[in-house]
Amino acid sequence: MSSSASGAGPHAADATDLSDTTVHRAVAGYVGVVVAALALTAAVAANTSALVLLGATLAGFVAGAAAGGVASSRVPTLPIHIGRTRYRRGAVVGLAAPFVAITFAAIFGSVGSQTGLAAIASAFGIVLAGQWLSSVARTRAVAATVSSKALATARWQPPRSPALDWLLLGLWPLVAAMNAYVGDWFSAFIWAGLGLLWATSGLIEGRFRLGDTGVDPExxxxxxxxxxxxxxxxxxxxxxxxxxxxxxxxxxxxxxxxxxxxxxxxxxxxxxxxxxxxxxxxxxxxxxx
Structure with a gap:
């Protein structure tokens, strides 16, 4: 067991010392995805052309990302405020709820199926972006709470199950592709979205690691x-x-x-x-x- 925080290894800076760029990107990306989701679902519901739909979605993302970037720059404590409690972090992901409701309405025939597909894609996009922002915000909140140097450290391996992880890594896209092949697009979107959520949570929880990136768990x-x-x-x-x-x-x-x-x-x-x-x-x- 090390008596200082120097035992993290020769990798990138500690995750508890995230760069301002990473934090700004997380906030900007999340707001951009939320606005793009609104624009996409509204455009599909209005039965616009593919060109208008694409333009509205891209414009929504750019405008939202710009607004998020400005907010993050002018209120640097915003990520810390979000990351302090699980309720605030949950609220970030919870913005997907209205899109989930639209999806269920489409399943039961209250709205068109195309609108439902746009809504479910939007819901998964918000949850994925929300997971990223929540993780970054919580990590930034940790850095703001602890001192700059640990009193002691010990190497640690986050719980993992490699065999199950690899099985699911192949299973999620396979099931999504099979549903898409038979024309069941709702199921295909759901399975694809669940697979992305599972992979993202695995990165956040430390079950996966992209090569030698990040820092050694401890x-x-x-x-x-x-x-x-x-x-x-x-x-x-x-x-x-x-x-x-x-x-x-x-x-x-x-x-x-x-x-x-x-x-x-x-x-x-x-x-x-x-x-x-x-x-x-x-x-x-x-x-x-």
């Missing part, structure tokens, strides 16, 4: 709490939220109600040392069992 211990550093994102477990900490049955467990944090000893470097350091950093009396 546990970082700060005065403010414990940071789970993944290749492209970071999450914080505040000491104030921890009720108990224990090392038992092959797991290091930080108990905090319904949201326990668990580390399999096989994925964590020096779990006993990690437990010892955590005990010394807890901000209030914690029963060790």
């Amino acid at each position: 546990i970082r211990i700060y005065e403010a709490g414990l940071v789970k550093q993944r290749p492209y994102s970071a999450t914080l477990v505040s000491w104030d939220d921890v009720d108990h900490v224990r090392l038992r049955d092959g797991e290091l467990v930080l108990e905090r109600g319904f949201f326990d944090v668990r580390f399999d000893q096989g994925t964590l470097e020096d779990p006993k040392d990690v437990l010892s350091v955590i005990e010394g950093q807890l901000s209030r009396d914690v029963r060790v069992v």
Whole structure:
């Protein structure tokens, strides 16, 4: 176990120190996707030509991205505000709800099928962009909360199942292609969207890594709490939220109600040392069992 934050390896800058460019792009891209989704669905509902539909969608994305970029530049604390709580992060993804409702309306025949297809594509686009923004915002919020240097670090491997991951990687597009082949476009869009969501969540959670990019996963211990550093994102477990900490049955467990944090000893470097350091950093009396 390292006593400083220098053990992240020779890769890119720490995910907890995201560049301003990355943050601006996340905000701009998300707002651009939302406006483009509105423009696309409205254009399809109005039965416009393909040229008008394409132009409206592109114009919506450019205008939305420009507005998002300006907002991110003028309000630099916006991503931190979003990333502080899971409710705000959920609200970012939740903007897809009206498009999901339109999709269900199309399935039951209340609106045209073409509008439904545009709505479901828009919903998945917003959720994907929202996942990216939520991850970036949460990582930026972590960086704003912890000190600049970790008190101690330990190598860690996020939970993964390579065989299942590879199976799903081939299964999602195959099922989508089969549905498209028989003309079931609603199912094809749904399966394709679910596959993209699964792949995106895998990158955010650290199950996947694109070559040697990002940073080496590790546990970082700060005065403010414990940071789970993944290749492209970071999450914080505040000491104030921890009720108990224990090392038992092959797991290091930080108990905090319904949201326990668990580390399999096989994925964590020096779990006993990690437990010892955590005990010394807890901000209030914690029963060790």
